[in-house]
């Protein structure tokens with residue numbers, strides 16, 4: 001741009017020079033022409049005067065008049081014109097001169113115009129006069145009279161007049177050239193800057209534009225063609241600005257979509273460096289530093305993942321890998337090859353499959369447990385039937401005993417199925433749950449009253465202790481009663497005769513805490529962490545004919561109201577099962 005501006009000025013300067021040179025050449029030509037024209041005119045003029053003088057002198061010569069008479073005539077003629085008149089004899093002696101005494105004048109036989117006239121009858125010369133010391137134009141004619149030697153009449157005029165006229169013309173022309181040149185220069189300066197200034201404005205706007213300022217416009221609008229260029233430029237800036245903002249809008253939309261995804265997304269360029277990473281990926285990769293620009297090997301140091309990326313790039317295919325992270329988290333990595341302008345880049349999607357893997361394992365365990373739990377009572381029933389078939393049926397007393405056993409097994413199976421169904425209904429959200437303010441006191445006393453007959457049958461003491469003024473909690477009274485009954489059922493079951501069971505409720509840290517304490521057999525310390533799992537039984541199956549589902553149901557009910565469950569137990573001394581539920585916001 002700068003060179004272009006320079007060249008605009010240079011071009012204008014060249015034009016100015018051309019104009020000045022043309023004027024100068026014209027001036028030189030005119031001066032030359034005028035000079036030669038004037039000299040030719042002067043010569044013609046002098047020629048005609050010479051003819052007149054020759055005619056005047058001829059009679060004197062024919063009469064053989066003496067030299068002073070010729071001189072006197074010449075002086076007389078000369079007084080009437082502005083020319084100098086000289087008459088010269090063939091030998092060069094001056095016979096008469098209109099301005100000087102011939103006696104004082106040197107021989108003029110060697111003067112070129114005289115020699116020319118003697119030779120051809122006419123002569124002319126322009127030269128310096130040695131007599132008068134200035135430049136003269138001379139014209140000479142020969143006069144023949146009376147058969148004597150010819151005489152030369154010469155008329156002369158100083159060239160000073162022509163010279164001064166010429167120098168006047170020259171001066172005028174030089175002045176004209178200078179004035180024209182100056183005017184042309186001034187004009188071109190004005191025109192030049194009229195062209196250059198808008199261009200400079202365009203250049204500045206373009207530079208701002210290049211440095212990212214798309215809001216800048218060429219202003220004020222230049223006139224003429226530059227204005228059209230500026231309009232086009234401004235329009236382009238506006239279009240680009242719009243395009244850029246819609247692009248960045250698009251970008252932030254994409255960013256928002258990417259960031260709201262729970263799957264991690266990472267893009268790698270052809271060199272394998274990270275060029276894009278969303279929030280979920282940052283979280284899943286667990287790197288505090290900015291991942292951009294780093295290699296995948298740094299961001300996700302896992303051989304399987306690197307192999308999948310490599311294979312995807314080489315085979316242009318989708319690859320998957322499971323990445324086991326420290327801390328027990330599992331990620332499913334999907335690598336998708338993407339063609340980006342002829343180059344292949346990789347798009348990585350990371351999904352946290354820890355939970356689904358855990359669920360899958362739980363499901364597998366559950367099925368194994370259910371099968372195992374069903375097999376034992378079924379095998380017993382099968383054994384009873386076989387025994388009866390093989391003759392025990394005839395022994396009435398034994399048959400009765402076998403039937404009682406079979407009945408107990410069927411009861412156990414039925415209870416297990418009922419509890420399983422209950423648990424599955426609770427977990428799937430099918431069981432009707434209400435969430436309303438509940439006063440825990442009546443709930444606990446209903447549960448205690450339900451269990452009292454069983455406790456009394458075993459000779460156990462059963463106490464209920466409810467702190468006065470307990471706030472209400474949010475939950476489902478029926479479900480809470482069921483949870484309490486489950487806990488009481490265990491307490492009664494695992495407490496030997498003569499023991500005691502106590503239910504208490506109090507306020508603790510904005511929650512109502514319920515405890516079921518017994519003086520029973522207790523639970524081994526190492527078994528406590530798993531006590532709330534489905535099918536988990538702490539005791540041997542011979543002693544304990546439970547299903548292992550009761551506590552799982554309790555945990556599920558309490559947690560669905562935002563509460564927590566816990567247990568303290570000492571083997572041989574007793575257990576305390578505890579649940580607490582936040583009080584309702586008043």
Ligand code: ADP
Pocket residue numbers: 490491494518520521522523531536537538539544545546547548549550551552575
């Ligand atoms: P179950 O139907 O077998 O009682 P639970 O889930 O209610 O199933 O209990 C799981 C296991 O926890 C029981 O098998 C028992 O070993 C132990 N347990 C529960 N409550 C008590 C308690 N009060 N005292 C001792 N052991 C208990």
